[in-house]
Amino acid sequence: MRKSVCVIGAGPSGLVAIKELLDEGHSVTCFEHSAELGGVFRAEVGADEAGAYDSTMLTISNYMMTFSSFPPPQGQDRRYWSAGEYRQYLLDFAEKFGLGPAIRYRTDVLSVSRNDSGGYTVEVAPVDDPEGRAAHQFDAVVISTGTHRVPNYIDLPGQEEFAGEIVHSAHYRNADRFRGKRVLCVGIGETAADVVNEIAQVAASCTLSVRRYQPIVERYPGDRPFTNDAYTSHLLHSVPLAAAGPLMHLGMKRNRTRGKTAAARAVAAWNANNPDFFHHFLTKNDAFVHRIVDGTLTVDASGIQRLGKDYVVFRSGRRETIDTVMLNTGYTEDFSILKDVDVTDVRRLYKHMIHPELGTGVVFIGWARPAAGGVPACSEMQSRYFALLCSGKKKLPDRVRLQGLIERQAAYENEVFHGNPDLRTLVHYNHYMIDFAKVIGCSPWRPSLLLDPRLALRLWCGSQTPHVYRLSGPHSDRRTARRTVMSLPPAFTPAQIALTTAVSAVSRVLIRLGLMKADPVY
Structure with missing residues (x-):
């Protein structure tokens, strides 16, 4: 089931959305305001635009900021990239997967509205010619304009x-x-x-x-x-x-x-x-x-x-x-280009991406920000899911079930992140990714792990880089993913592993006895 999809924004989230949609055989057109890809990491940023500062060093390491389909060069140490290094990574990513032809630069999106055929009309205009408006018709729209646009x-x-x-x-x-x-x-x-x-x-x-x-x-x-x-x-x-x-x-x-x-x-x-x-x-x-x-x-x-x-x-x-x-x-968020629905809280979106009234017609990719972990990893999972939904290989839960999942998600995040009630994009990285992997069908925890105990141990004790979710499932690359996962030694010492395991086990017993509060259910 080939669909025509509009992607708004060619930052990291928009790029991975294009890639995953193309992998599923869909027709993609991306509109990007600036003259280059990269979002806030692009090289040329106007004085009145948000962007990386001169000395920017990422706060997420290279292995956590890369997409699962395109890990850092083999043998590269775990470290923090500069904005320039990450920009080059995004350029290489776009080149490797042939994303360039899908992107129309220097184009503003003015509005997104439902049309009579059940799809969406996207009105655009060249940045240099605001009066030169044009309307395009799509089956679905991805909004990936990012969270760093409106100070x-x-x-x-x-x-x-x-x-x-x-x-x-x-x-x-x-x-x-x-x-x-x-x-x-x-x-x-x-x-x-x-x-x-x-x-x-x-x-x-x-x-x-x-x-x-x-x-x-x-x-x-x-x-x-x-x-x-x-x-x-x-x-x-x-x-x-x-x-x-x-x-x-x-x-x-x-x-x-x-x-x-x-x-x-x-x-x-x-x-x-x-x-x-x-x-x-x-x-x-x-x-x-x-x-x-x-x-x-x-x-x-x-x-x-x-x-x-x-x-x-x-x-x-x-x-x-x-x-x-x-x-x-x-x-602050600005979704004013949407004409059919108001979006005021991304926690009221399923997986921070799907509005119950919009379904798969308009989705939001890039509004899941881990308290510890990288936005690109979450955006990639969102993009994989959306591409499968567009292909008919996955189906959304029915409206009642979907609303219930949204309520449970919001209740969990409100409780876990009660210290930052205004940061509505926050998600728990591990729980978000694990649950999403089950929905997509790319969980690494499969019976076959019994035949690969070294990998199983690394998955349990090592860092949860995005690449663990390419070991299996749609468009998996087990060989590359396994090599990447195994190349990163665990940060925990054997003594720390033993102590943490003991604390976890004792805590579970105390919870069963009613002597310790259990974590909220995600």
């Missing part, structure tokens, strides 16, 4: 009196313009960690205002040669949250005085302020902590009371002279 400008009390400059990190490229300034940075996250770190090194003064101590994960925890996502194993996630949280908190308290470096001790001190470690998005970037250690950055967690002409007053009563405010306040 979220918050209103600060008294900002109308402030005489200085207020900027958003979406437009940050480097710290040159902040040299010698007195800067107030508002909010912390993975981009903000770098922005604050760089500004603090050149500013006359730099103060970070946060509402909560968002958990930080070191890029290389414990000063070991493993990226932090090397620990995303089934083994670790077999420990219930009710046990994992307190144990993590105890470890942080210990490391406040016994950490190997001053930065490690500072990370532990920061995290000790937040006992609900696993109920938040994890900021996988500790760069700014080094500025706390060397004294070039001060932190206030009491909240902003008000701005004045050239100062800020915190709720703690502290006052600082400032001339610049850097907002690290994330992004």
Whole structure:
């Protein structure tokens, strides 16, 4: 059943959607606003557009950011790529799978609406000729414009009196313009960690205002040669949250005085302020902590009371002279091109992609963001599923069942991520991927694993890279996937494996006895 499908956006999520749809034999047309692919990782970014800053290093390792069908070059160590390296990866991915002919660059999508034939009308116009509108008909539409398009400008009390400059990190490229300034940075996250770190090194003064101590994960925890996502194993996630949280908190308290470096001790001190470690998005970037250690950055967690002409007053009563405010306040969603339905919360979409009123007519790919793990991996699973739905090889649950699954998904995510109620894209990487693999039919956990105990052990103790989901199922490549999985040594030592297994087993017993809270059901 060949369908014509429109893909909006040629960033990582859009590219993998094109690839999976082509694999299933569908006709694909992608409309991309800019002159090149890559989304926020493209080389040329306008001054008023969100994009990678000059020093961007990914917070997800190369093996977790790549697609399962196209792993890093054989033998490459696990490490963090720069934005330029990841951009080249996306270019190579597009070339390998012949995605280029499907993409129409410098084209804006103006609207998406149902047509009389049961499909969708997509109205577009060239970026350089807004009046040159054209309408195209498709059987289905993929919206993959990404979560980093519309900066979220918050209103600060008294900002109308402030005489200085207020900027958003979406437009940050480097710290040159902040040299010698007195800067107030508002909010912390993975981009903000770098922005604050760089500004603090050149500013006359730099103060970070946060509402909560968002958990930080070191890029290389414990000063070991493993990226932090090397620990995303089934083994670790077999420990219930009710046990994992307190144990993590105890470890942080210990490391406040016994950490190997001053930065490690500072990370532990920061995290000790937040006992609900696993109920938040994890900021996988500790760069700014080094500025706390060397004294070039001060932190206030009491909240902003008000701005004045050239100062800020915190709720703690502290006052600082400032001339610049850097907002690290994330992004907001904009689905205004849709004319038939309002989408206000991606947690009300099945698998963060399917609206019950739209079904497979219009889907959203790229709005599943793991607390620990990469968006591209989740987008690839979404794309594989959608391509199979378009082919008729998979069917959506009926409307009642679909709504029930959405309710359960939302309840789970609301409880597990109660520390960040506004981050609606958050998903639990392991649970999301495992459950999706069952739906698609690409779960690696099959009886045949009994004949491959080395692989089974690696799947249990090793990191859950996207490649484990190419071992079997539709369009599998077992040879390449197995080689990739086996090339990455587990981050856990034998002693850690034994201890974690014991904690998991004891916790399960306590749950059965009613002495420990069970995790919510995904």
